[in-house]
Amino acid sequence: MLDANIAGQLKTYLQNLQRPVEIIASLDDGKKSQEMRELLVEIADMSDKVSFSDADNDARKPSFRIKQPEGQEHIRFAGIPMGHEFTSLVLALLHTGGHPMKTEPEVIEQIKQLDGEFVFETYISLSCQNCPEVVQALNLMAVLNPNIHHTMIDGALYPEEVEARQIMAVPTVYLNGEVFGQGRMGLTEIIGKLDTGSIKREAEKINQRAPYDVLIVGGGPAGASASIYASRKGIRTGIVAERFGGQVMDTLAIENFISVKETEGPKLVAALEEHVKEYEVDVMKLQRANKLRRQGKMIEVELESGAKLLSKAIIIATGARWRELGVPGESEYRGHGVAYCPHCDGPLFKGKHVAVIGGGNSGVEAAIDLAGIVGHVTLLEFADELKADAILQKKLHSLSNVTVIIGAQTTEVTGDGKKVNGLNYKDRATEESHHVEVAGVFVQIGLLPNTDWLKDTLTLSKYGEIEIDSHGATSMPGVFAAGDVTTIPYKQIIMAMGEGARAALGAFDYLIRNEFDDKDKAA
Known part of the structure; x- marks a missing residue:
């Protein structure tokens, strides 16, 4: 399943294991279970410290857990961790197998001292570049603290869970059954949310720092x-x-x-x-x-x-930061159909109708990417013509499942109270209002400078x-x-x-x- 180059690198990495690691899978007769078995058997054959069995009977099939012999379950992958998540799998094996972590000693100790029971579930897509950081941080924590458990869930493999929990953005992290956070989160940020006293302690440390010659913000x-x-x-x-x-x-x-x-x-x-x-x-x-x-x-x-x-x-x-539309419904449905990263969240809308707002390079690139995943893309541009590079426009217009609407002013994102079901726009030439039924709205209308905290201090342009x-x-x-x-x-x-x-x-x-x-x- 792995190409020769990747397999060779992984075999080299597994030589760093200092103790045995068990991979225990929960499989059925489906195609994805067969692919998972093939991957895990291949990995187990690379090291005498790695063993594989399919003796698990977890409700999520296919899935597998990584653990030490006689140890508790800590890390589970409900999905085949390829693409961006392959590194998450490699690190989970190495850390479970005792390979030193590239984490500051004080952070490791802070994780070990966390008190309570923490059951994390992270919904990801394999095309999401933001997801691995979250998955790897929670896996690392699960290795260090026996009270922390983490499951990575590929939303594409478990659409019924995604639908039931109304997950429309990745990564989405649940803690003990409740939403813990969405989007990219690093290890220290996750710890900070769990260890509420850490903010005060860190502030006290910062206050003790001597003046700098140059401080970069x-x-x-x-x-x-x-x-x-x-x-x-x-x-x-x-x-x-x-x-x-x-x-x-x-x-x-x-x-x-x-x-x-x-x-x-x-x-x-x-x-x-x-x-x-x-x-x-x-x-x-x-x-x-x-x-x-x-x-x-x-x-x-x-x-x-x-x-x-x-x-x-x-x-x-x-x-x-990403510029927002500033229309009714946008903030209410952010993370529930309103998205700003087509690469991350696009797979969650497979086969559905979505809209992209913005006709610049970012918007057109987003529409092109999404067209290969979703059922149909409607691109809306405020101006009377697209602003993207000619080569991108040519590619866009060659796609049969893309509709382009110019001179369109988006006026509202609509929803059913839980998730997006459409958007309203006004034709700027005729002043007529229209409604488009979509499951997702991807906003790609440029950037805003992060200068809100400087408005009364420095001279700013009319754009901030x-x-x-x-x-x-x-x-x-x-x-x-x-x-x-x-x-x-x-x-x-x-x-x-x-x-x-x-x-x-x-x-x-x-x-x-x-x-x-x-x-x-x-x-």
């Missing part, structure tokens, strides 16, 4: 680039961000990053994070900034947790972007900005990295041209 490509350039100058550098990687974590295919023919967002982010770790950069994750103010010659950033950080110079690289000069400097001395949050045109990953480098060099130039009192100097 935001952990996307611009922020990562800025941190590397700043740290290489030998100055005290920090990054504070909600999540490392930013929007790039939600990007599937990247084919225009020079020197890299093709990659995926999460892979690029992992490489960025590893590069940053090569330098003395203090990285603080899961922290959102909400105030910026000057304190004498220093600049203070206040976080939502209440913690405060001081720095001689600041680089803002908070990026952008931070205005910067040729050195990346903003209207406040000592504050620089880079990437999608600024007025630079062409919001691209490679552009953001270059802008991050420029802002770091601008900040360093600011530092060497200004004098700071001893009490202002970073420790």
